[in-house]
Amino acid sequence: MTDTQADISTADTPLSAQPAGAHPSDLSPAPTASAPERAAADATDAMLPDTSAVEPQSWLQGLANLSEPLRETVGNGGPVLMVLAVLSIVALTIVLAKLWQFARVRLDTPHAVEAALQSWSRDQPAAALATLGDRRQPTARLVAQAIRGLQQVRNQPPAALELLREELRRAANAQLEQLRSWLRALEVIASLSPLLGLLGTVLGMIEAFQQLAAAGSRVDPAVLSGGIWQALLTTAAGLGVAIPVVFLHSWLERRVERCAHQMEDAVTRVFTCSAMQPGARSILSSAHPGAHRVPSNASETAASMGPAPAPALAQRRRRLASTPSGSRRCSLSHVHRHAVARLGSRL
Numbered sequence: 026m027t028d029t030q031a032d033i034s035t036a037d038t039p040l041s042a043q044p045a046g047a048h049p050s051d052l053s054p055a056p057t058a059s060a061p062e063r064a065a066a067d068a069t070d071a072m073l074p075d076t077s078a079v080e081p082q083s084w085l086q087g088l089a090n091l092s093e094p095l096r097e098t099v100g101n102g103g104p105v106l107m108v109l110a111v112l113s114i115v116a117l118t119i120v121l122a123k124l125w126q127f128a129r130v131r132l133d134t135p136h137a138v139e140a141a142l143q144s145w146s147r148d149q150p151a152a153a154l155a156t157l158g159d160r161r162q163p164t165a166r167l168v169a170q171a172i173r174g175l176q177q178v179r180n181q182p183p184a185a186l187e188l189l190r191e192e193l194r195r196a197a198n199a200q201l202e203q204l205r206s207w208l209r210a211l212e213v214i215a216s217l218s219p220l221l222g223l224l225g226t227v228l229g230m231i232e233a234f235q236q237l238a239a240a241g242s243r244v245d246p247a248v249l250s251g252g253i254w255q256a257l258l259t260t261a262a263g264l265g266v267a268i269p270v271v272f273l274h275s276w277l278e279r280r281v282e283r284c285a286h287q288m289e290d291a292v293t294r295v296f297t298c299s300a301m302q303p304g305a306r307s308i309l310s311s312a313h314p315g316a317h318r319v320p321s322n323a324s325e326t327a328a329s330m331g332p333a334p335a336p337a338l339a340q341r342r343r344r345l346a347s348t349p350s351g352s353r354r355c356s357l358s359h360v361h362r363h364a365v366a367r368l369g370s371r372l
Contacts, residue, residue: 103225103228103229103255105221105222105224105225105228105259106225106258106259106262108221109221109222109259109262109263109266110262112214112217112218112221112266113266115210115214116211116214116266116270116273119207119210120211120273120277122207123207123208123277127204127277127280129161130161130162130163131161131162132162132163132204132280133280133283134162135162135164135287137156137157137158137162137165138164138165138168138287138291140156141153141154141156141157141165141168141169141172142168142291142294142295142298144156145172145295145298145299146294146298146301150172150176153168154169154172154173157169163201163204163288164284164287164288164291166196167200167288167291168291168295170192170193170196171292171296172295174189174192174193175296175299193292197285197289197292200288201281201285201288204281204284205278205281208274208278208281211270211273211277212274214266214267215270215271218263218266218267218270219260219263219264219267220263221259221263222259222260222261222262222263222264223259223260223263225256225258225259225260225263226256226257226260227256229252229255229257229258229259230252230253232252232256233248233249233252233253233255233256234249234252236248236249236252237249237252
């Protein structure tokens with residue numbers, strides 16, 4: 026039996042020969058749409074865009090279409106405008122890198138430092154160090170180093186305290202140098218961009234006047250005006266690069282300066298709190314007892330200066346014996362001033 030005969034036999038099958046579970050309404054033909062419904066559907070289809078006629082376009086082609094005006098502008102500006110474009114990309118990269126660096130070290134979050142200083146002022150160095158932990162914040166790292174150093178030099182000679190101060194100063198300068206890295210490049214870009222724009226303008230004006238001279242008596246104002254606007258384009262581009270770079274450089278540099286101030290203030294508070302702690306040893310009084318008091322006469326001045334060698338002491342006595350009383354008083358006052366100056370340098 027062929028397919029045509031099978032279709033005919035199926036169509037001639039009586040209703041009783043159909044499947045038992047089929048409802049007569051299921052076997053009825055599908056209702057046809059009315060004329061108004063068909064007209065509304067045709068109108069809706071006409072309003073929709075015909076996507077079958079649109080050819081797929083890759084994203085590379087779209088990017089090329091978008092960058093076409095930019096390429097035309099750069100071509101009109103010449104090589105100077107291309108250099109300015111490269112400088113703007115470099116400046117943007119530096120700014121993004123510095124923002125990421127500041128966010129990674131949490132430059133503007135000194136809350137942990139304040140809590141650690143409060144613990145240190147209550148003579149709780151362990152709690153202060155636990156509060157600071159292993160934070161990357163520059164001020165927190167410097168304060169932790171200062172607390173550990175003071176605990177180590179508490180029972181050592183005063184020279185150890187000076188060495189600690191020098192080490193803290195070195196560590197602070199190293200951290201600030203890392204924070205200031207590449208800021209000089211931003212400053213250079215901000216300074217060079219207007220100069221490059223002015224250079225492009227001068228070169229463009231030279232080219233425009235060359236074309237004007239080559240035209241001779243047949244001068245076309247369009248040639249001159251076209252060369253002028255192309256020349257001024259580089260100046261506008263240079264200023265457009267320099268203005269935001271100057272603003273961003275000042276903002277980033279101010280954040281570094283604020284961090285430096287916070288570091289200096291925090292380390293000073295660490296030393297002052299250490300001096301005010303109960304049982305703290307005064308370095309000055311341990312090194313030179315009575316050095317905090319200014320001597321009132323020549324004997325106390327000589328005592329504060331320490332024992333002099335025997336030849337020097339004999340020479341001083343002979344000089345004092347051979348000088349008149351007025352000169353002797355002047356000499357003693359000179360010795361007194363010298364001793365005060367030495368004490369001031371020690372302090």
